[in-house]
Amino acid sequence: MAAAAVAAVAVGLCGAWAYARTGATAGDLGRDLTVGWSFAGAGLIAWWRRPANGTGRLMVLEGITWFLGNFQAGGPALLVGLSAWFEALNLAVLAHLVLAFPEGRLTDRSSRLVARAGYGLVLAGGLLRAITYDPRADAGATYLTCPDCGVNALLVAPAARLFTTVDLTYRALGGALAVACAVLVVRRWRAGTQPRRRALLPAVLSLFFVVVFVVWDIVLRLLFPARAATVPGALLIASDLGQAAVPVAFLVGLLRLRLRRAAVGHLVLEIGPDPSLARLRDALARVLDDPSVQLGLWRPELARYVEPDGGPLPLTPAPGRSVTPVAHRGQRSAVLVHDPALDDDEALLPAVSAALRLMLDNAWLHSEVTERLAEARAASSRLVQAADSERRRLERDLHDGAQVRLLTALMALQRVDVRLRQSDDTMLRDTVAEAGRELRQALTELRELAHGIHPGVLARDGLGPAVVAVAERSALPVVVAVEAVRCPPVIEATAYYTICEALANATKHARARAVTITVRHDAGVLVVEVADDGVGGADLSRGTGLRGLTDRLAAVGGALGVVSPAGAGTRIRAELPCG
Known part of the structure; x- marks a missing residue:
């Protein structure tokens, strides 16, 4: 690559020096160097970026051979002859480049035949032309205008009419090959898909200018031979601009490919952690600019790839299609069926495969986290339900067991007291009366304990009466507005204890004067x-009461919100599912 760069610079400078000896203007020299070095420079970049593709090397060769015709301006006679022989070699290289673009190789028999014919025409026809070409007698036969051009060492048949016939035939055959190239490229264009047509655009641009120039040159020499040496200046400019469009278009293509690779990197963010197959395929079609792209995911239980609609994706694609398998975690996971034009960029499809693997990893992790989160929520919900059931059982046991026994003992003690009233044993009556008071106090405390564990009114009458009972026992004035709606027992219990905790906080910490409780569906x-209407300043991050409420609500699929600006009271809002 370094040797090619040095050769392009050296040949260009030497060719410009020779061209300047013919009286070429600074504009002519600048245009000449621009075209040749643009091919060489773009070719070196392509060679460096895509070393496996032969397009870069062909472009460098085109840039070097572009200057060969300039050496007819003088110098050693052998150099003049060789320059006349290979003056059109750059056109043969250009035809090869056009036919091989963008793969960098000739992919069909017709292209190989035309490319070989081009080189054969330069080798045989160029030699025949060189041995009949006298630079001093045929000054108008080349783009150089130098009456004092050097001697052609290869000249063996100095005959003007013979040279004119050979030269015209040589140009006509070159024009025929240019038309053949155009036919092949147009055929590839018409048969190609959208990505293939976009890839062929530089070749089409180049052929357009070359065919126009060659055909015009032949027509001019046939119909207006006297003006052939003076008119083609504008055509040379058009030809030069047309050929310079090829490396420019190629560099634009490289930039477009890089942008397309960058767009692949955004696929992960665009699709998200849980992509559907259809959405992923549509995004790939847009990024790759290939509407025909197909995406299949491997289904081990079916032993086949499946398309977005659930149909099978054949493992053997249709002719003219390429297949890119994608492995995930060491096993086949997906497959892309796409236009072969995408294979021209050897870094694009690996980037797509990497993005697909990352998206599959994200989807797998998202599914795993979602599954674990669902399991955790289900476990928490089961724990809350189990705790609620246990409170209900404990409340029933206290109500039906210990309370009944205490009440029976109290009644028995009352009967004893009735009989002792006829006795004169004052101390014994006092002892029995004291035992009765203690039993009543124990029964009252046991009832309050059972009510705190799980109020019977909540299970029997619902959330409204239970909240009213809580409000009646509160030390603060409480306004209650509860809709008459029933929810699952665990939801009602969670709502009830949320209200109790909020009311306790308002009584103990908020220094409130009144509380409002609303419940609606x-x-x-x-x-x-x-x-x-207390002092506010409540914070979920401080204190265990509100944090406990948050966890309890989350366990049953609910959520807790607290609005508590300093000095403006506190509003606690809980939302629970009650379908």
């Missing part, structure tokens, strides 16, 4: 709000 959601 809104589209399958039970909304509980407890608002006070």
Whole structure:
């Protein structure tokens, strides 16, 4: 690559020096160097970026051979002859480049035949032309205008009419080969898909200018031979600009490929952690600019790839299609069926495969986290339900067991007291009366304990009466507004204890004067709000009470919100599912 760069610079400078000896203007020299070095420079970049593709090397060769015709301006006679012989070699290289673009190789028999014919025409026809070409007698036969051009060492048949016939035939055959190239490229264009047509655009641009120039040159020499040496200046400029469009278009193509690779990197963010197959395929079609792209995911249980609609994706693609398998975690996971034009960029499809693997990893992790989160929520919900059931059982046991026994003991003690009233044993009557008072106090405390564990009114009458009972026992004035709606027992219990905790906080910490409790049902959601007019400043991150409420609500699929600006009271809002 370094040797090619040095050769391009050296040949270009020497060719410009020779061209300048013919009286070429600074504009002519600048245009000449621009075209040749643009091919060489773009070719070196392509060679460096895509060493496996032969396009870069062909472009460098085109840039070097571009200057060969300049050496007819003088110098050693052998150099003049060789320059006349290989003056059109750059056109043969250009035809090869056009036919091989963008793969960098000749892919069909017709292209190989035309490319070989081009080189054969330069080798045989160029030699025949060189041995009949006298630079001093045929000054108009080349783009150089130098009456004092050097001697052609290869000249063996100095005959003007013979040279004119050979030269015209040589140019006509070159024009025929140019037309053949155009036919092949147009055929490839018409048969190609959208990505293939976009890839062929530089070749089409180059052929357009070359065919126009060659055909015009032949027509001019046939119809206006006297003006052939003076008119082609504008055509040379058009030809030069047309050929310079090829490396420019190629560099634009390289930039477009790099942008396309960058777009592949955004696929992961665009699709998200849980992509559908159809959405992923559509995004790939847009990024790769290939509407025909197919994506299949491997289904081990079916032993085949499956398309977005669930249909099987054949393992053997249709002719003219390429297949890129994608392995995930060491096993086949997906497959891309796409236009072969995408294979021209050897870094694009690996980038797509890497993005697909990353998206599959994200989807797998997302599914794993979602599954674990669902399991954790289910476990928490089961724990809350189990705890609620245990509280109900304990409340029933206290009510039906210990309370009944205490009440029976109290009644028996009362009967003893009735009989002792006829006795004169004052101390014994006092002892029995004291035992009766203690039993009543124990029974009262046991009832309060059972009510705190799980109020019977909640299970029997619902959330409204239970909240009213809590409000009646509160030390603060409480306004209650509860809709008459029933929810699952665990939801009602969670809402009840949320209200109790919020009311306790308002009584103990908020220094509130009044509390408002509202409970309503809104589209399958039970909304509980407890608002006070206290000092505010409540924070979910401080204290275990609110954090415990948050965890309890989350365990049954609910959520807790607290609005508590300093000095403006506190509003606690809980939302629970109640479908």
